[in-house]
Amino acid sequence: MITRLDEFRSYRQRMNDRILSIDHLGIKRFFALDGAAYRDGALDSKTKELLGLVASAVLRCNDCIDYHIIQCIEAGWKDEELYDALNVALIVGGSIVIPHLRHAVESIDLLRAELKAGAEKK
Secondary structure (H helix, E strand, O other), rough: OHHHHHHHHHHHEEEEEEEHHOOHHHHHOOOOOOOOHHHOOOOOOOHHHHHHHHHHHHHHOHHHHHHHHHHHHHOOHHHHHHHHHHHHHHHHHHHHHHHHHHHHHHHHHHHHHHHHHHHHHO
């Protein structure tokens, strides 16, 4: 079964590849800067991904929410920690964040189910 997270990953990869094939210096620099922002520094990359999730929820970007949830779960954040971070986003952003909170919780559930199915196959 193909989930919306599968579709998101495929679309994101395909379009990022297409955008980078344009070979525009400014675009390439921005993509590099974006990647560098999440590397270990004064804050570790795990924490930066959680910050990215909160910012994405407040800015109401579901694609960004999905990306950061994937990164956060790969980095080892537990669901309770993600929910706590999303609560901060809700407080900062207000009730307009609620539809994106729904999206985020569904994405967490989808990813956990995907990981569980993968572990059961092993």
